[in-house]
Amino acid sequence: MSRRLLASLASIGLAMTFLVAAESPAAAYVKLGCKFSGTNPTINYYFEFTVGSARKTATINGASRWNAQSVLPGNFVQVTSGGYNIYIKEWSSVLTYEAQWAPTSACTGTASSVKAWTGGTGELRWNSPSPGGLGGNATALRAIATHEFGHALGLAHTGTSCGTPPPASVMRTNVAFWTCGWGTEPYADDVAGVNAIY
């Protein structure tokens, strides 16, 4: 009798384990559909003279955050002359965004069929007036730079809030995700997304 009881309890425990596993946060990353060619590309970035020191530092730190991930394909390298993949500029736009990623090469890929940008070039454009009032907030600017480099690696936006849906992602937009208390970007889901792309 007690064996049956134990077996029943074990079954219930097993079922609950499966239920908990099923409810754990699924991957949130979304593929943009385009990426740099190769399985482990070196991605050179170049600063236009327009980029001020605050955004330049934030950009370099954002690239370093991705490079620091040990299991991540791709490596961002700053170049001061010669060929580049990402051209970084700063301008004053009235369109009230903080920054944007704009590929300047063609790509016919989709989220379900990722393809490489044929020319392998794009622009990271900072909007220096910062309509969000970020000023020289180094943490925020670095987080946004990391976000834009996430696009360069092939990630699309994932969501617009701190709370739901989990998990943490540097690819959230319309939210100051650097204040969500998640730690330092990029997060595990972002890294998993880039690994899935390459």
Added chain:
Amino acid sequence: MRTKAHVASAALFAASTLLLAGCAQSPDPATSTSPLAPPSAKQQVEMFVLPKATLKEMGQASDAILIGRFTGVIQRGSESDFADSGPTGQGVPVAVWDFEVERVVKGGVGSHVSVLRLDLDRIETDAQGPTPVGERVVLFLTGPHKGEVYSVVALDQGMVELGSGEQLLWRAGGLGGRLPDVDALGKAT
């Protein structure tokens, strides 16, 4: 004959000058963009937008707040055509939208207002949703900029659809559910 030769020389000179100017502005990209890319292809742009957290912040960021009806696109171009650009200009494709003004909550606008938006016919982005002609909206605007056009606070957050009755339907940002109707707009001024 001589005229044709002059024209050809001038064209060659202009092309060379443009080529040299392009080379002087920036180093060569790692590889060039494919010249075979279809000219009709939309430019893909991913934008990071930081919304305002409260109605008060929305109001403080706005030079004008109004209720209006979208009548259509009246002009297209690059942002630098309508607003002061930085040292290297702004090539983002934009469209000027006209709104018939129904009620002004803040600012000095007339019976119609021109608003600068991303041109979704030439740009692919999730930063701005489509709006049908005839849509009645609340606009939180900054400006006017060069050419007497305004822009929207936090892109989509500052253009709020009016549902049945006078209920505000926020498109984006953290204000969802906080504003029951247009009467709350008075708190933004």
